[in-house]
Amino acid sequence: MAYKITEECTACGLCEPECPVQAISEGDPVYTVDASVCIECEGHFDEPQCAAVCPVAAAVPDPDHPKK
Numbered sequence: 001m002a003y004k005i006t007e008e009c010t011a012c013g014l015c016e017p018e019c020p021v022q023a024i025s026e027g028d029p030v031y032t033v034d035a036s037v038c039i040e041c042e043g044h045f046d047e048p049q050c051a052a053v054c055p056v057a058a059a060v061p062d063p064d065h066p067k068k
């Protein structure tokens with residue numbers, strides 16, 4: 001399941017450089033995840049890094065984009 005970034009995002013930018021596949025980009029007003037690129041960090045990290053580093057828990061699983 002891809003991850004997504006919710007309205008809770010404060011656009012702090014912490015998550016963007018942590019994504020191993022550059023799926024995260026700055027949006028307006030919140031950061032966004034490209035669901036077609038996100039691999040849930042599989043093969044790179046034990047847990048989704050965007051969720052791990054986000055101080056406000058804005059990165060969450062996106063049920064609209066289940067595993068391919």
Ligand code: SF4
Nearest residue numbers: 019038040041048050
């Ligand atoms: S779960 Fe991993 S691959 Fe997906 S957006 Fe977050 S950091 Fe990137």
Ligand code: SF4
Nearest residue numbers: 009010012013015054
């Ligand atoms: S770490 Fe969290 S609050 Fe910061 S830009 Fe990413 S999703 Fe938004």
